[in-house]
Amino acid sequence: MDKRIDLIIENLKEVYDPEIPVNVYDLGLIYNVDVDEDNHANIIMTLTAPGCPVVDILVDDITQAAQSVDTIINVNVELTFEPPW
Numbered sequence: 911m912d913k914r915i916d917l918i919i920e921n922l923k924e925v926y927d928p929e930i931p932v933n934v935y936d937l938g939l940i941y942n943v944d945v946d947e948d949n950h951a952n953i954i955m956t957l958t959a960p961g962c963p964v965v966d967i968l969v970d971d972i973t974q975a976a977q978s979v980d981t982i983i984n985v986n987v988e989l990t991f992e993p994p995w
Contacts, residue, residue, distance in 0.1 A: 914945045914981055918953075921975035928964055934972065941990065943976075949983045951976045954990055965989070 922935040922943070934940055934955070942954040953972060957965060969987050976985040 912945055914949070914951075914979055915943050917979045918943050918945070918951060918976045918982070921978055922972060925968070925971045925975050927958060927968070930958065934968065939968075940972075945982070949981050951979075951982050951985045953985065953987045955987060956990055960991055 919935060919940075922940055923933045925934045926932065927934055927937055927939070930937065937958075939957065940953060940955050942952075944952045946952070953976060955972065957968070962968070969989070972987055973985045976982055976987075
């Protein structure tokens with residue numbers, strides 16, 4: 911696996927859902943982490959519920975976690991509800 915992806919995942923394990931004392935990665939909210947050749951990270955994730963009141967906070971925290979990897983230039987976080995819970 912790409913070292914940049916490993917570092918992003920390591921950082922994502924420090925982002926916790928505020929309603930559940932489990933990090934977003936181990937909780938299964940992160941479906942995919944990819945980094946392209948231009949050091950742009952793309953993260954596909956879901957939420958514990960479609961009406962999650964902390965969606966903006968979670969997306970910001972996830973973006974910051976990925977951006978804290980030295981080589982990452984840009985982060986795109988895409989929310990999906992497929993497959994449905």
